[in-house]
Amino acid sequence: MAASENELLGAIYGRAAGALPAEVVVGPGDDMAVVRVGGRAVLIGVDQVIEGVHFALDRESIDRVAYKAVARSVSDVAAMAGEPTAAVVSTMLPRGAGYGDELAAAVHRHGLAMGCPVVGGDIAMVDGPLQLSVTVIGALTGGRAMLRSGARVGDAVCVTGVLGGSLGSGWHAAFEPRVAAGRALLEALGDGLTAMMDLSDGLAMDLGRLVEASGVGGAAVDAERLPCRAGCGWEAAVGDGEDYELLFTVADGVEVPGEVGGVAVTRIGEVTAEGGAVVRLGGGVVLSLKGRGWEHGR
Amino acid sequence: MAASENELLGAIYGRAAGALPAEVVVGPGDDMAVVRVGGRAVLIGVDQVIEGVHFALDRESIDRVAYKAVARSVSDVAAMAGEPTAAVVSTMLPRGAGYGDELAAAVHRHGLAMGCPVVGGDIAMVDGPLQLSVTVIGALTGGRAMLRSGARVGDAVCVTGVLGGSLGSGWHAAFEPRVAAGRALLEALGDGLTAMMDLSDGLAMDLGRLVEASGVGGAAVDAERLPCRAGCGWEAAVGDGEDYELLFTVADGVEVPGEVGGVAVTRIGEVTAEGGAVVRLGGGVVLSLKGRGWEHGR
Numbered sequence: 001m002a003a004s005e006n007e008l009l010g011a012i013y014g015r016a017a018g019a020l021p022a023e024v025v026v027g028p029g030d031d032m033a034v035v036r037v038g039g040r041a042v043l044i045g046v047d048q049v050i051e052g053v054h055f056a057l058d059r060e061s062i063d064r065v066a067y068k069a070v071a072r073s074v075s076d077v078a079a080m081a082g083e084p085t086a087a088v089v090s091t092m093l094p095r096g097a098g099y100g101d102e103l104a105a106a107v108h109r110h111g112l113a114m115g116c117p118v119v120g121g122d123i124a125m126v127d128g129p130l131q132l133s134v135t136v137i138g139a140l141t142g143g144r145a146m147l148r149s150g151a152r153v154g155d156a157v158c159v160t161g162v163l164g165g166s167l168g169s170g171w172h173a174a175f176e177p178r179v180a181a182g183r184a185l186l187e188a189l190g191d192g193l194t195a196m197m198d199l200s201d202g203l204a205m206d207l208g209r210l211v212e213a214s215g216v217g218g219a220a221v222d223a224e225r226l227p228c229r230a231g232c233g234w235e236a237a238v239g240d241g242e243d244y245e246l247l248f249t250v251a252d253g254v255e256v257p258g259e260v261g262g263v264a265v266t267r268i269g270e271v272t273a274e275g276g277a278v279v280r281l282g283g284g285v286v287l288s289l290k291g292r293g294w295e296h297g298r
Numbered sequence: 299m300a301a302s303e304n305e306l307l308g309a310i311y312g313r314a315a316g317a318l319p320a321e322v323v324v325g326p327g328d329d330m331a332v333v334r335v336g337g338r339a340v341l342i343g344v345d346q347v348i349e350g351v352h353f354a355l356d357r358e359s360i361d362r363v364a365y366k367a368v369a370r371s372v373s374d375v376a377a378m379a380g381e382p383t384a385a386v387v388s389t390m391l392p393r394g395a396g397y398g399d400e401l402a403a404a405v406h407r408h409g410l411a412m413g414c415p416v417v418g419g420d421i422a423m424v425d426g427p428l429q430l431s432v433t434v435i436g437a438l439t440g441g442r443a444m445l446r447s448g449a450r451v452g453d454a455v456c457v458t459g460v461l462g463g464s465l466g467s468g469w470h471a472a473f474e475p476r477v478a479a480g481r482a483l484l485e486a487l488g489d490g491l492t493a494m495m496d497l498s499d500g501l502a503m504d505l506g507r508l509v510e511a512s513g514v515g516g517a518a519v520d521a522e523r524l525p526c527r528a529g530c531g532w533e534a535a536v537g538d539g540e541d542y543e544l545l546f547t548v549a550d551g552v553e554v555p556g557e558v559g560g561v562a563v564t565r566i567g568e569v570t571a572e573g574g575a576v577v578r579l580g581g582g583v584v585l586s587l588k589g590r591g592w593e594h595g596r
Contacts, residue, residue, distance in 0.1 A: 126427060139335045
C-alpha cells in the first residue's frame with residue numbers, strides 16, 4: 001500500500017479523477033470540492049483532528065481542541081474565497097471520558113461564532129483516541145472558487161500574517177480562519193488573484209502542492225522577505241506546519257495590497273518556469289523546499 | 299456527563315435549538331439537517347462506522363466495511379425523501395494497516411454506484427481502530443424534506459422491507475439504501491406522507507424517537523403484522539438494529555401502497571394518543587417498546 005498519508009491521498013485523488021459526474025465542478029485535490037446541488041454551487045470539505053496527532057490533552061484544553069477542530073475546516077472555506085454555511089461533526093469519544101458534554105458545547109459555541117453553526121453530528125464512545133471529524137459546507141460569494149491550480153509563471157507569491165512557530169505559540173489552536181481576508185482578496189483583485197490555498201502543512205510542502213497543481217515549473221521565495229513569527233527564523237517559516245494563513249498568487253503587474261481584511265499581506269517571491277519550490281537565502285544560495293515539509297504527528 | 303450516546307446527543311440537540319441562524323431550515327435531531335446555501339435547500343448529515351463498534355474486521359471484508367460506511371449515510375438521504383449529491387470521507391487508518399488503498403478504492407466505487415461520488419477526504423494513520431466518517435449532502439427533489447416530527451394521531455405506521463436479523467444475515471453491510479423508495483413514497487402520497495426516518499437502531503428505539511419528535515402520545519404495532527426476516531420473530535424485528543429500512547407514517551384515510559420502488563411496504567400499526575410506543579402481542583397483551591432498543595457495539 002501507499003507508504004505515507006500524502007501518497008495515499010495521491011492514490012485516492014488520482015483514482016477519482018475522470019469518473020465523477022457533471023454535478024462535481026471541482027473534485028478531490030483542492031482545499032474543498034465544489035458540487036452543484038439543485039443547480040447551485042456548494043463548497044464541501046472535511047478535516048479531522050485526532051488526539052496524539054493534532055493535539056495532546058495534557059497540553060490543550062477541551063475548549064481549544066473544539067476550537068481547532070472547527071477552525072481547521074473553516075480555514076478551508078477561506079482558502080476557496082467562500083463563506084461558511086454550516087458544519088456537521090462526528091466525534092469518537094474515549095470510553096469514560098468526562099468531558100463529552102463540555103466538548104459538544106464548545107464545538108457548538110465556536111461554530112456559531114465562526115458563522116458556521118453545527119447542524120448535525122454523530123457520537124460514538126470507543127477504546128481509542130479522541131477524534132473529531134468536521135465537515136463544512138459553504139457558498140461562493142465572489143462568483144468563483146479559488147483553486148490552487150491557477151498560478152502562472154511570473155505571478156507574485158504572497159501570504160497573509162506571519163509564519164512558523166504555530167505549535168509553540170499556541171496559534172495552532174487559537175488561529176482565526178482567514179475567511180474575511182480570502183473574500184476580500186478575491187473582491188479586491190478579481191482575476192488578478194490566480195491561485196489560493198491555506199497553509200496547514202508548512203510553506204515548503206504547501207507551496208510545492210500549489211506548484212504541482214498549477215502545472216508550473218516552480219516558485220522561489222526569499223528568506224529575508226518571509227514574515228516570521230517572533231522568535232522564528234526562515235527555517236521555521238518554511239518548515240513548520242499549522243500556520244492556517246492564506247498562500248496565494250497574484251498576476252504579474254497587479255498591485256499586491258499591503259493588508260486585507262485587517263491582516264498583513266506579504267509578497268514573498270514569484271512563480272517560476274523551472275526549478276521546483278525553492279527558498280533563496282541571499283548571496284546566490286538557493287535551497288530546495290522539497291522534503292522540508294511537515295506532517296502532523298510525525 | 300451524559301451517560302449514554304443517546305443522552306449525549308440529546309444534550310447537544312437541546313443546546314443547539316433556538317440559537318441557529320435563519321439559513322438553518324432543519325437543525326440537529328432529524329436524520330439530516332436542511333440548510334440554505336445560496337438560497338437553495340441542501341441536505342447534510344454525517345455518520346461514522348468504527349471497528350469494534352459497527353463492524354469487526356475478522357467478520358467483514360474491507361469492501362463491506364467501505365460499502366456500509368457509505369450506505370449508512372446515503373440511507374439518511376432516503377429517510378428525508380431526498381437525492382444524494384456527493385460525499386466527503388475522513389478516515390482513521392490503524393498504523394501499519396495493509397488495506398488503505400483497497401479501502402479507498404472501495405469507498406469511491408460504492409459512492410459512485412450509489413449516485414453519491416466521494417469528492418473529498420482526509421486520512422490519518424493512528425494507533426486506534428479503523429474509523430470512517432462519511433458526510434453526505436443531497437438535494438430535495440420532492441419539494442420538501444420528510445421529517446420524523448410530522449406524525450399525527452390516527453396515522454398508519456408503516457415500514458419497507460423486512461426487519462430483524464441484520465447482523466446475522468449480513469444485511470447490515472449489504473443493504474440497499476432506500477433512496478428510490480423514499481422519493482417514490484413522497485411522490486405517491488404527497489401530504490399523505492406525514493413522517494419518515496430510517497431504521498438504524500431497531501424499531502423499538504426508532505419508533506419511540508418518531509413518537510417523541512412528533513409530540514404524539516404513542517404508537518402501537520401488531521407483532522403478527524411485523525414483516526420479519528426469515529428466521530426472526532417479533533422480538534428480533536423490534537429489538538435488532540441496522541435494518542436500514544424506512545419507517546414512515548401515512549395520514550388516516552390515505553391508502554398505503556403494497557410496494558414502492560420495488561420494495562414491499564407493510565402497515566404495522568398506528569399512531570396513538572397515549573401509551574408510548576408499544577407492541578400488541580394478541581390476546582390483549584401489550585408490551586412497551588421502551589428499553590427494547592439496541593445501541594451499536596453494546
